[in-house]
Amino acid sequence: MVSKNMLTPQWLIRLEAPEDAHAIDLMQDEAFGPGRFALTSSRIREGVDAANDLCFVGLIDGVIAGSVRLTPIMIGETPAMLLGPLTVSPNYKNRGLGKALLKTAKEMAEKKGIGTILLVGDAPYYAPAGYTQVPHGRISLPGPVDPNRLLAQCLNGAELPQGMVRGGHGEHA
């Protein structure tokens, strides 16, 4: 009998490089469609560079098969990171790459002293990676979001901040 492991090719996770951007764009288009730019989380990221040292790609057979990015945000007066998009190409789904990218992003964020990672996503997928629902009303986004999909994970002994989210670290809009 062939085990699941024998069918699962190994991936390589490394920091995102500038030349990966096009492949990541195509993958995000495929996964989320053009409507992704209207999402509140996308609007928070507008005009803010993702953290170069906290963006990762997963390669399978030398091809970019997944991507995760973290972008600096403020929650009230507290610096934090917004995770997303997390994307795995439909061709490489269900092989554990999404979870592996989440784990890498979390470990590196922890090493860099990040206090909180926030995201908008499906709780059942993110809960095993340590993300829990933000208590309703504690964190506000500058646009519509289903409060049940607003998830966060605190690192380095930080407490969950409160307040309005805006893109960037400390710059005032």
Ligand SMILES: CC(C)(COP(=O)(O)OP(=O)(O)OC[C@H]1O[C@@H](n2cnc3c(N)ncnc32)[C@H](O)[C@@H]1OP(=O)(O)O)[C@@H](O)C(=O)NCCC(=O)NCCS
């Ligand atoms: C969601 C996504 C990142 C998962 O990546 P992946 O590499 O296929 O996921 P993994 O292999 O790490 O995990 C697969 C497991 O997660 C489950 N899963 C996948 N998407 C899920 C979701 N939205 N909600 C709950 N569970 C989910 C699968 O059923 C599978 O379960 P199993 O391990 O019990 O079989 C990928 O499917 C994707 O890019 N989807 C489109 C974009 C998207 O929706 N991204 C954000 C999610 S809110």
